[in-house]
């Protein structure tokens with residue numbers, strides 16, 4: 001299908017399952033009621049960790065650090081033709097009341113090391129790591145990501161997060177933490193510097209000409225000279241241009257600033273809006289922001305996190321969902337959720353009883369530290385929870401289960417496939433980041449049963465394109481270096497363009513590498529060309 005066709009109005013592509021059944025196996029001819037090609041679904045596989053979703057006490061659970069777990073998980077996801085493997089990041093072990101919060105999976109090996117190792121035991125699946133722009137340095141991270149792109153043959157992706165609390169900062173930053181707005185300014189400058197570095201080697205820089213005694217073509221590796229509010233980076237980059245030139249840029253952040261950052265920079269958003277109506281609102285908001293900055297709507301894929309529970313019948317799945325929910329929200333976990341809002345020790349409360357009648361207090365002791373989930377207005381949240389528990393007759397534990405262990409897709413494989421497809425065809429998302437509840441086998445059943453259902457509906461690839469980069473697998477446009485322009489950030493000046501288009505990709509805007517400018521500074525600005533391949 002053409003990705004161009006996806007950029008049309010959402011309302012005109014209402015999805016009807018009866019139509020799909022008419023042409024179950026013919027992907028290219030499967031169409032919506034008004035004759036448009038169906039959108040192709042993109043899926044990512046989230047390796048579990050650092051939250052209550054993964055039931056580590058389950059008998060099927062294996063190590064979350066042994067390489068055998070990552071290998072099984074990645075190879076299974078590749079069997080299911082997933083677009084990419086996804087790792088979240090926790091830079092500090094979380095605490096509850098000053099103790100390590102070991103109700104969830106605790107401890108995580110370094111992201112790029114794991115992804116590099118996984119690249120050696122897979123061939124096609126993308127490898128996306130969450131790496132903070134607040135607690136890293138662009139030169140070092142650009143090196144790691146370019147290296148991952150090299151060793152994986154063009155399958156690297158970077159989920160650029162700003163990390164939400166100062167607790168992490170005690171491990172990483174000299175001095176104070178950053179205000180939310182500054183975090184995005186830093187992320188912007190971080191990405192700008194990284195792109196300068198990734199663009200600084202011409203495609204044909206390495207000539208290894210023994211006769212001439214030249215390894216690198218003169219003038220083909222430029223220096224950068226960046227001075228900005230956050231970073232000073234001067235010199236040449238260590239790493240030749242990688243297969244994708246840039247990793248695929250993913251973003252996870254929800255505020256207006258976060259959405260603006262995504263609309264300017266991201267190619268994928270990892271969102272928390274997996275429910276149908278909330279998903280449609282988020283989708284329409286973000287795609288509208290793309291319009292405002294002149295980007296094609298298909299140049300950014302929106303993939304909310306989604307959990308699932310399967311059964312042979314809808315009733316059986318619902319029953320399993322209830323069972324898994326109770327495993328995910330143990331009595332202690334339920335209390336820990338409450339404490340994050342009430343800001344005080346609630347361990348004396350009965351989880352089978354009502355919520356505290358008192359309002360939350362200011363959490364001066366830092367009762368829960370290191371969590372992404374933050375409650376901006378604890379009093380409002382506590383009142384809403386109390387109201388809901390009274391209206392629905394829910395105990396503390398049942399209330400927590402209702403929002404923290406509510407599984408996104410529950411049903412038979414056919415029902416789950418149908419629901420996923422409904423979300424995608426009606427622009428509630430472009431696909432999902434699928435999260436299982438055991439590790440590392442949590443997605444095996446999904447691959448065995450849901451994936452074939454999606455394939456039969458003609459909305460999901462039956463195989464990868466041989467040699468495709470992650471960006472091509474996602475059906476995203478290829479970024480190409482354009483002629484430089486003023487960035488207005490730091491003192492990086494207008495200079496020569498970086499060289500030709502991304503390796504192996506023919507692009508319209510081919511430029512020559514002319515070496516450093518007089519002041520040694522050079523900036524390359526990237527734009528998005530036509531899609532490198534159609535979405536599959």
Ligand SMILES: Cc1cc2nc3c(=O)[nH]c(=O)nc-3n(C[C@H](O)[C@H](O)[C@H](O)COP(=O)(O)O)c2cc1C
Pocket residue numbers: 087088089090091130132160161162163164165180252253254255256257258259270271272305372
């Ligand atoms: C779905 C989602 C997943 C996130 N995952 C991570 C993560 O793995 N590591 C991290 O440091 N921050 C993570 N964050 C935090 C964001 O990077 C960001 O700091 C936070 O959401 C605050 O920004 P915002 O106000 O724009 O949402 C995540 C945020 C969202 C919405």
